[in-house]
Amino acid sequence: MPRKRILIVEDEDSLLRLESILLTSRGYEVRGVSNGQAALEAIATDKPDLVLLDIMLPEIDGFEVCRRIKFAAETRHIPVIMLTARKCQDDFSRGQEVGADWYITKPFKSAMVIETIQRFLP
Template structure:
């Protein structure tokens, strides 16, 4: 495949990625949404944790950018709820926070974060980390699909082996009857 075809395929894949941005500051929502949409991502915004949780099943994001400090439900709780649900547990979550203490970062990873970006953030860093997480997500999904294919093929091979063994046994019985 030529480098042009690879670049076009990469661009097409990126455009299909969906990202949920969760932040209680509207300026951050606007900035992040514009930054990501300019890169071709489909973006949904949520101003709080409750709305984020209600949007995830409908939107089915490939990645979530999640603020930690929000009223009512903080990002840690949102992350814990998503990670506790088998349907959403594999969605990578990048925390965005002004909290810069090691304790806060460690807690973010303990509740299931895939990455952590300090506020104020730099657009280039956000894009690099988003691209990295989406690439890992895509590779993980490809690996899961390949594992499912291998399991299916393994099952088919086992069934074919059993069928061959049954056929061989019938042939032996027929030969034994014919020679008796």
């Protein structure tokens, strides 16, 4: 059975490495990018099974990336989990408006991230 592919979109190198290690150690195939434009290009060329998406990104923010994923017929089925330091209710609501499937705030517990991913990728 092929491994599930996860795209991590995170502009902070140390967090990108940490998340990549966490997910590869659980058997996922991981690709990491550091900005919104690179995320959209990665999704267009190699559709992942799930996207782990930061909000505060250079070029195109995570809200817009999520909106584009969820409003395109060929990608709307891909689960998007927002993983962000933004904790206010307005950000959470905006995440829902653009179609995010789940919202996790930083600092995060690794177990919570894994459990959430497993909910979407059984």
